[in-house]
Amino acid sequence: MAVPTEFSGVVLSLENTIYPDEKLQETPSQLDGLSKEMETNLRIAGCEYIQAAGILLKLPQVAMATAQVLYQRYYYSKSFVKYNYEICAMACIFLAAKIEEHPRRIRDVVNVFYHIRRKLNELPNKVMDYMSNEYFHKKSEVIKAERRVLKELGFCVHVKHPHKCIVTYLKILECNDNTELIQKAWNYMNDSLRTDVFMRYTPETIACACIYLSARQLGIGLPSNPPWYEVFDATTKEMEVYLLIVSVIDSVDMLIYQVKYVVDIIAS
Amino acid sequence: MSKEPYNYPFIHDVGKYEKITKIGHGTFGEVFKARNRISKEFVALKRVLLGNEKEGFPITSLREIKILRALKHDNIVRLQEICRSKGTPQSRKRGSIYLVFEFCAHDLAGLLQNPQVKFNLSEIKRMMKHLLSGLFYIHSNKVLHRDLKAANVLVTRDGVLKLADFGLARVYSRKEKTHCFTNRVVTLWYRAPELLLGCRDYGPAIDMWAIGCIMAEFWTRSAIMQGNSETNQLTLITQLCGSITPEVYPDVDKLDLFKKFDLPASQKRRVKERLSHYVRDRHALDLIDRCLTIDPAKRIDSDSALNHDFFWSDPLPASKISCLSRLNVSMFEFLIDRKTTNPQHRPEQSQMSQQPGYDRVF
Ligand SMILES: Nc1ncnc2c1ncn2[C@@H]1O[C@H](COP(=O)(O)OP(=O)(O)O)[C@@H](O)[C@H]1O
Ligand SMILES: [Mg+2]
Numbered sequence: 001m002a003v004p005t006e007f008s009g010v011v012l013s014l015e016n017t018i019y020p021d022e023k024l025q026e027t028p029s030q031l032d033g034l035s036k037e038m039e040t041n042l043r044i045a046g047c048e049y050i051q052a053a054g055i056l057l058k059l060p061q062v063a064m065a066t067a068q069v070l071y072q073r074y075y076y077s078k079s080f081v082k083y084n085y086e087i088c089a090m091a092c093i094f095l096a097a098k099i100e101e102h103p104r105r106i107r108d109v110v111n112v113f114y115h116i117r118r119k120l121n122e123l124p125n126k127v128m129d130y131m132s133n134e135y136f137h138k139k140s141e142v143i144k145a146e147r148r149v150l151k152e153l154g155f156c157v158h159v160k161h162p163h164k165c166i167v168t169y170l171k172i173l174e175c176n177d178n179t180e181l182i183q184k185a186w187n188y189m190n191d192s193l194r195t196d197v198f199m200r201y202t203p204e205t206i207a208c209a210c211i212y213l214s215a216r217q218l219g220i221g222l223p224s225n226p227p228w229y230e231v232f233d234a235t236t237k238e239m240e241v242y243l244l245i246v247s248v249i250d251s252v253d254m255l256i257y258q259v260k261y262v263v264d265i266i267a268s
Numbered sequence: 269m270s271k272e273p274y275n276y277p278f279i280h281d282v283g284k285y286e287k288i289t290k291i292g293h294g295t296f297g298e299v300f301k302a303r304n305r306i307s308k309e310f311v312a313l314k315r316v317l318l319g320n321e322k323e324g325f326p327i328t329s330l331r332e333i334k335i336l337r338a339l340k341h342d343n344i345v346r347l348q349e350i351c352r353s354k355g356t357p358q359s360r361k362r363g364s365i366y367l368v369f370e371f372c373a374h375d376l377a378g379l380l381q382n383p384q385v386k387f388n389l390s391e392i393k394r395m396m397k398h399l400l401s402g403l404f405y406i407h408s409n410k411v412l413h414r415d416l417k418a419a420n421v422l423v424t425r426d427g428v429l430k431l432a433d434f435g436l437a438r439v440y441s442r443k444e445k446t447h448c449f450t451n452r453v454v455t456l457w458y459r460a461p462e463l464l465l466g467c468r469d470y471g472p473a474i475d476m477w478a479i480g481c482i483m484a485e486f487w488t489r490s491a492i493m494q495g496n497s498e499t500n501q502l503t504l505i506t507q508l509c510g511s512i513t514p515e516v517y518p519d520v521d522k523l524d525l526f527k528k529f530d531l532p533a534s535q536k537r538r539v540k541e542r543l544s545h546y547v548r549d550r551h552a553l554d555l556i557d558r559c560l561t562i563d564p565a566k567r568i569d570s571d572s573a574l575n576h577d578f579f580w581s582d583p584l585p586a587s588k589i590s591c592l593s594r595l596n597v598s599m600f601e602f603l604i605d606r607k608t609t610n611p612q613h614r615p616e617q618s619q620m621s622q623q624p625g626y627d628r629v630f
Binding site: 094095098099103105106142143146147150151152153154155156157158 | 276277278279322323324325327330333334350352363365
């Protein structure tokens with residue numbers, strides 16, 4: 001299926017789009033005067049919202065993953081200053097649910113975000129008023145945002161996830177019985193979604209990095225001469241940069257747990 | 269590993285094309301013939317209906333775009349780009365999204381309904397070969413078309429057939445055994461028996477059934493089983509292909525609706541017998557017969573069909589279709605006013621209207 005297709009001169013394939021460093025440095029939001037730190041926070045917050053909403057909407061992880069990648073990519077074309085991050089997060093999960101063949105009603109998406117927001121603001125639970133102007137307005141905003149995401153990404157919204165690569169590689173490395181290793185690698189992969197690694201690396205490299213980190217943590221030795229990951233096309237340099245980025249994840253762990261806690265309360 | 273360019277295809281304004289005429293109207297959108305204002309190249313614009321889209325961008329269009337972008341083959345209609353029109357806030361008009369396709373001069377339904385268009389055996393072989401090559405390609409890419417019928421097969425001026433309308437298409441995987449697909453796909457007249465009986469884990473065989481129906485139409489010139497309800501369609505199938513029983517279709521009693529329908533029993537299979545009046549070639553008859561096999565597990569697949577003697581015996585598939593180059597107007601089903609078709613050429617149709625619910629094509 002990964003046949004490259006030509007579109008008005010631009011050769012495209014279903015492979016993921018990789019951004020050059022310049023594009024990652026000079027984001028539209030920073031050009032609009034937003035600080036780098038604030039932008040990072042908004043990226044993380046949006047992804048957390050998506051993750052939490054996805055769990056409440058009983059979506060499979062792949063839908064949340066797609067939504068987070070779309071969300072991240074969109075804000076390399078558009079600015080957080082001009083386009084509300086919460087509406088965009090809603091639009092991304094709404095769209096990703098359809099892309100991954102688990103469509104959810106727009107009403108449920110709006111409702112779930114409403115609940116998460118009330119929880120985060122420590123407000124008591126309340127049923128959303130489906131006759132209210134606020135609800136109608138939100139719905140139409142989400143639909144408009146969905147169109148903008150599609151347009152901005154040129155309808156290239158089908159994301160290739162490293163989940164499958166992880167499974168394949170562990171099989172080749174004959175580690176596919178080690179459930180602890182699989183689980184750890186999987187968690188790393190889900191956490192990476194909050195960063196821009198999906199714009200920097202191919203799914204294959206990300207899969208290698210996740211395996212690398214997990215094996216190191218669990219003290220599992222993998223072939224090092226030559227390094228096992230080179231077999232899967234990842235270079236040592238790429239792996240090093242990746243490790244740096246992943247260390248950022250640890251600093252946002254607090255936020256992640258905060259949201260996870262909220263989700264647990266709502267879900268129970 | 270090659271790094272891809274990071275810029276996404278730009279979504280141009282549809283104004284770069286000049287609309288010429290409307291050539292189709294379906295459940296999922298309108299289709300226009302249009303011309304690129306600069307290159308003067310003709311295209312077909314398919315508008316994604318968003319009007320009262322309460323659930324945002326339609327999932328069917330997302331699938332259609334995903335699938336069409338991944339498929340690239342001579343016998344699959346080519347998606348050139350995606351365009352949009354801006355909404356105007358004053359008139360409260362929402363913008364639209366258009367899929368831009370290479371333009372094809374005809375659709376197969378339009379051609380078959382025109383009595384002046386005549387195909388000889390070797391031309392039919394060529395067209396069937398194109399159809400099956402396209403289908404083999406999509407099936408090997410794990411895509412089901414799910415809406416094959418003559419109106420969704422396009423024909424270029426050079427006589428190349430292209431599968432179109434992927435609005436109902438879906439990706440399937442052989443590994444996942446329990447599909448929860450809707451069985452309400454495929455236009456009734458082309459719907460395979462397993463779909464009519466409520467099967468939800470169907471596969472490529474449903475497209476092969478439709479191919480069998482289309483193939484017969486090259487000779488009969490109209491759909492061979494024109495049911496007016498699901499029950500009636502099953503009755504027509506039974507009358508042509510014989511009774512649907514666990515003997516011919518072992519798992520049929522596990523299907524939801526099998527016991528619900530009170531289908532005619534002990535009907536003999538008469539596909540070859542009844543079609544032989546139209547289809548003189550024995551290989552052609554045999555191929556149609558194999559496509560119209562009741563049990564999907566025994567129905568011929570696209571690969572075996574391409575290797576069938578039909579394509580490998582004299583006369584061999586033609587290298588061109590002569591009558592098309594003489595046609596200077598486009599034949600689209602939508603543009604044909606049924607009332608003006610001469611009833612003498614279509615006796616089966618006039619008879620049809622007198623006795624609804626009975627199989628009269630033969
Ligand atoms: N690329 C094309 N070139 C010429 N005609 C086309 C093209 N695409 C569609 N059409 C015409 O428009 C009709 C409807 O298009 P289709 O893609 O089947 O959409 P729908 O889902 O509305 O049936 C077709 O039956 C055909 O007559
Ligand atoms: Mg159609």
